Amino acid sequence: MYIILNQTRRILFYFFLVGFGALLYGFMASDPCPVLPSYLFTRKDPNMNTDKTIVLNDGRTLGYAEYGAPNGDAVFYFHGGQESRLSSQFMDSTAKSLNIRIIAPDRPGIGLSSYQSYRTFLDWGKDVEQLADALKLKTFSVFGLSGGAPHVLACSYLIPERIVNATIVSGTAPYDYKGKLKGSWIPIRLMHWFAASKKDKNLRKFINQEYKVLLEKPGKRLGQLQKYLPKPDKELMTSKPEYGIAFIRGSLESYRQGIDAVVQEWRMYVRDWGFNLEDIQPHINLWYGEEDKMAPKYKGIYLQQHLPNASLKILDNEGHFSLIRNHLSEILIQLKTPKLITVIEQQ
DSSP: HHHHHHHHHHHEEEEEEEEHHHHHHHHHHOOOOOOOOOOGTOOOOSSEEEEEEEEEETTTTTEEEEOOOOSEEEEEEEEOOOOOOGGGGGGGGHHHTTTTTEEEEOOSSSSSOOOOTTOHHHHHHHHHHHHHTTTTTEEEEEEEEGHHHHHHHHHHHHGGEEEEEEESSSSSOOOTTTTTTTOOOOOHHHHHHHHHHHOOOOHHHHHHHHHHHHOOOOHHHHHHHHHSSSSHHHHHHHOHHHHHHHHHHHHHHHHHOSSSSHHHHHHHHHHOSSOOGGGOOOOOEEEEEOOSSOOOHHHHHHHHSSSSSEEEEEEOOOOTTTHHHSHHHHHHHHHHHOOOOOOOOOO
């Protein structure tokens, strides 16, 4: 009887959260839309190398952008979920000043990169290795934001001999531990539960609605970012709306081929990652914001406790969007290698 009652409570609580989340999302979607020209959310800087591609060994295309100093220390940046290679454009001037070359690839099915059925996080390590070879880079650093975290860890696990420094900023953590959603915003909890379901109907519906708002009313989404995010993020998006516009531009590019890749990656987050944290040898730098409700500090604490070599910084008065923008120089300096990247010798 106790088991039946406990299961019933869980089911009722789940439907309460689904209903509350839908109500919250609907309320947010009804906000007045700021009047902004639509081209702001779609234009790209013609002076930047944002549309590069290579062909991988299996015939797929891998798209990537480059920012910063073309001959600087090489750092691969792995964008967050529902983002793209365009999402790191804001790093360009800072990277140039530090003589860092940012290489920002689209993941499979995102932007310019071909979709890959049944892909895993470890597959990403193989793709990055091929891109590094194509760019004649023997060693390099990697860092990722949010959903880029498991991709940083996959590379660190698969090709540790090529990784100089590795950093995770406001990153997600594995799905299979008690308290995995502690401190998370209700919409994030919903996305995790939808992604963990056997069928992806609700997840697709949620993501499709998100894409529709971004596409048809990007000004509305900017207004929501300025109104509903935690205080540090809200203040950033209000004082520097260009950051919000750039974020939306990068997010729109993630849907260039539709929603399949975004759905696929969300389901990957909540399944077996294909490796154990305890088996990752390179040192991992962890940066988290005290006010982050999308990737709360508790995820960073969990990673630090389970990675053999990790250091954790939890910054006061920082959120999911504000931390990487307010502390980009510090993050990149930490990633900067002590010597210039070694180039693969020409045969």
